[in-house]
Amino acid sequence: ILNVEQSPQSLHVQEGDSTNFTCSFPSSNFYALHWYRWETAKSPEALFVMTLNGDEKKKGRISATLNTKEGYSYLYIKGSQPEDSATYLCARGSGNTGKLIFGQGTTLQVKP
């Protein structure tokens, strides 16, 4: 089993703070790394898919980086807003079925 680990498990920040989370994964046989944002009672929303070492992706105030050699990805949120409160999931793509192996998620709470 190829485990994906996320840290921290939960995070509480004030509105306006910048924050970042980590996703760690085995670096061997790497295919792709996915980030999802999941708000309570909604569907997980795809944020990024990254495949190449050194990839950087950005969507508004959210950005992500990828290091496949050392097996980690960072997700950054600049100037957190209450609407950023959600669980952020990363998942490792696994082979040709497109099976995703998920971490347990980081739950972010942004206080106004």
Place this chain on the structure above:
Amino acid sequence: ETGVTQSPTHLIKTRGQQVTLRCSSQSGHNTVSWYQQALGQGPQFIFQYYREEENGRGNFPPRFSGLQFPNYSSELNVNALELDDSALYLCASSLRLVVESDTQYFGPGTRLTVL
């Protein structure tokens, strides 16, 4: 275009019963995957269907089975329910036969409680 929808939203069953969960894929998508999320864990892959055929299966027993229909909607069936089957069940659809870098679009899930 409509997103991925799932029904029902919530379901309560007792041990030993059978359950069917339903998923309607996003328009034009011909691949559907099912995931189970137990409390405190990330989603775990159950299986995937492409054009009505199973195309990959995770570490789940045979009492978990699925179907995909010509309109690409899908069902997840679980027989002989156990207490540990209590979880959120998510389906995800994709435009084509999924490769590892393709985005999968998720539904909101069905919450199953087994008493």
